[in-house]
Amino acid sequence: MAKSNLIQRVLAAAVFGPVLVVLFWLGDYWLFVMWCGVVSVGTWEFYRMLSQKGLQPWTGFGIIISLSWCAVAFVVGPGAFAFFFLLLLLLMFSIALFRDTPGYRLLNAGGTLLGVLYVGFLGSFVLIVRNTLPVDASEQGKVAVLILLGIWANDTMAYFFGRWFGRWHPFPTISAAKTEAGFIGGLLSALLVIGLGGQVLALFNITQSLILGLLIGIGASLGDLVESMIKRDMDVKDTSELIPGHGGVLDRFDSAFFVFPLVYLYFQLL
Numbered sequence: 001m002a003k004s005n006l007i008q009r010v011l012a013a014a015v016f017g018p019v020l021v022v023l024f025w026l027g028d029y030w031l032f033v034m035w036c037g038v039v040s041v042g043t044w045e046f047y048r049m050l051s052q053k054g055l056q057p058w059t060g061f062g063i064i065i066s067l068s069w070c071a072v073a074f075v076v077g078p079g080a081f082a083f084f085f086l087l088l089l090l091l092m093f094s095i096a097l098f099r100d101t102p103g104y105r106l107l108n109a110g111g112t113l114l115g116v117l118y119v120g121f122l123g124s125f126v127l128i129v130r131n132t133l134p135v136d137a138s139e140q141g142k143v144a145v146l147i148l149l150g151i152w153a154n155d156t157m158a159y160f161f162g163r164w165f166g167r168w169h170p171f172p173t174i175s176a177a178k179t180e181a182g183f184i185g186g187l188l189s190a191l192l193v194i195g196l197g198g199q200v201l202a203l204f205n206i207t208q209s210l211i212l213g214l215l216i217g218i219g220a221s222l223g224d225l226v227e228s229m230i231k232r233d234m235d236v237k238d239t240s241e242l243i244p245g246h247g248g249v250l251d252r253f254d255s256a257f258f259v260f261p262l263v264y265l266y267f268q269l270l
Contacts, residue, residue: 066120161185187217223258
């Protein structure tokens with residue numbers, strides 16, 4: 001990475017990082033409004049990539065459905081997801097009947113649905129985890145911020161460990177920059193941040209903290225790899241140029257789309 005690009009990344013993180021921490025701490029409508037912005041732009045970026053490959057996703061429809069999924073998650077919770085998904089599937093097949101794209105109706109509908117599931121569905125778990133954690137209401141903001149810090153620790157140290165010590169590239173056709181050292185460094189950093197944070201803030205016992213750190217490290221790496229796979233298939237370097245030094249919204253929040261669903265599943269099992 002060029003020095004100028006690294007400086008841009010640091011400056012963008014210095015500006016937006018504190019804002020995200022405050023919003024995750026506050027939760028409620030503050031986080032909901034911000035996260036709806038992230039989801040709407042992320043959905044648009046996904047469809048923009050599909051369009052560059054010759055598909056015609058239903059961009060406006062997909063953005064509305066992604067936002068609706070977030071609204072359902074915020075107002076009702078995951079208990080309504082099965083009903084919402086059934087309604088969405090029936091609606092999309094019905095709409096496809098009237099689209100004037102013979103030979104591509106199902107491909108365009110499938111691409112639209114994939115964007116909704118990837119950004120809207122997975123992204124909605126940010127709101128679910130923040131607002132429905134099985135801890136005291138006064139502690140929910142602390143847990144949400146701690147998860148966010150764990151993601152950042154993983155992403156940051158994965159980059160530096162990969163540059164300093166990386167030798168083996170396990171996914172050369174997806175992301176040649178990803179190395180075994182980057183994964184290990186990111187995972188250890190997430191374990192350290194969550195382990196220490198969980199104890200200092202008295203949020204979890206040591207076993208729960210380490211399991212949570214492990215899930216965050218693995219989820220962040222999976223989210224990064226999946227987004228890299230999508231970009232490689234779409235022949236793009238960044239999903240957009242919205243955030244200086246970082247690329248697009250999907251480039252910046254790809255880890256969160258996998259981490260928060262995994263955290264939700266973990267808390268459901270506790």
